[in-house]
Amino acid sequence: MEFIEVAKSRYTTKKYDASKKVSDSDLEKLKEILRLSPSSINSQPWKFTIVGNQELKEKLAEASYFNAPKLKDGSHVVVFSAVDNVDKFEKDINEYLPEGAVGYFNTMLKPQGEDVIKNWFSDQVYLSIGYFLSAVGAMGIDSTPMEGIDRAKYKEILGLEGYQPLVAVMIGYRDEEDGNQPSNNPKSRLDINEIVEVR
Template sequence: MNIVDISKRRYTAKHYDKTKKIASADLKQLLEVLRNSPSSVNSQPWHFVVVDNEKSANKILPAISDFNHARIVDSSYTIIFCVKTSLDEQHLQNLLEQEDKDGRYANAKLKQEQDQGRHFFVNLNSATSEKLLEWESKQLYLALGNVLFAAAAIGIDSTAIEGFDNQKMDQILDLQKQGFKSVVVASFGYHAENDGNAHRPKSRLPQEQLFTFL
């Protein structure tokens, strides 16, 4: 696998072929990539709503900007990326116990240090709900980038979508009651033949404009 080739091949799909569906095994891989995504102090401040049928796709359309409707109804899957509205003690203890169960701590001291360190950073970034949302969103975009690259690696096209009304989305899916807030959306599938973006060369600034070596 050549990761540079994947990065060159990956692009934002504009039109999907709704007759081509992602295999369930490939979806499972993408969801596992999301689950394994990195986050600050392993806070995992997220939840992912997977839209996998036409009825559910139509349900969320009122929250999606008109120009993005086809990317929802024609793709195989749409994922709504959400953050938790509160990183409460229950969530933090759930993380800690899962880490312990997964064998991350050789002794009680290491477990205590991780718990204290995570509390420090969560408290540091949750002085206000706005600050918490900003911090959590940064972690969520790590997961988004992770899964977009993973999709390209197995030949699946994708579109990251910020053109939607997150308040409407939250209402439609009753996310606030569940303790979540939508931040970004992504669709996955296989591009249609008329997707002009699939045939355009990638355009990026040259390395000398982007990198400084000290």
């Protein structure tokens, strides 16, 4: 499928078919796709937690406000978390990043303090979410990005020591009657001339 077709056909799924599950072979591909996500200086300040266990999904549903039914019926939820322990990150990068990248972190980011560093971690995680949403769309899997979650409860339920959950992405297959499908609810976006300039 050409990417423009993925962009037009992927959409935020509001109602899932509980009888359809993402296959193990597709899950293996998705794990590798997550691992290959790009990030600034290849910093990879993240953790991706994939939950397919129904009992655990239902616990997370209780911490997901209006998104709860998606957690119950969708196949798997992928929780995108950022590194929360800056000191540990600083030590770890010496092991997996080249000297130049470590130098960039130490001279450009570290002096700006912990809040800026944590925002930068979050930027990297959000980038991986956009990339993941496109990838699942290309694989014919439906998805829902969800900021509407209780991050503190997610952290507690999943025992994500050293990480801060930011966004959960539900994956699965749409209920045929999902009213949000582009065929029922055409995509709404700002006018192209307002937001894209070619000079």
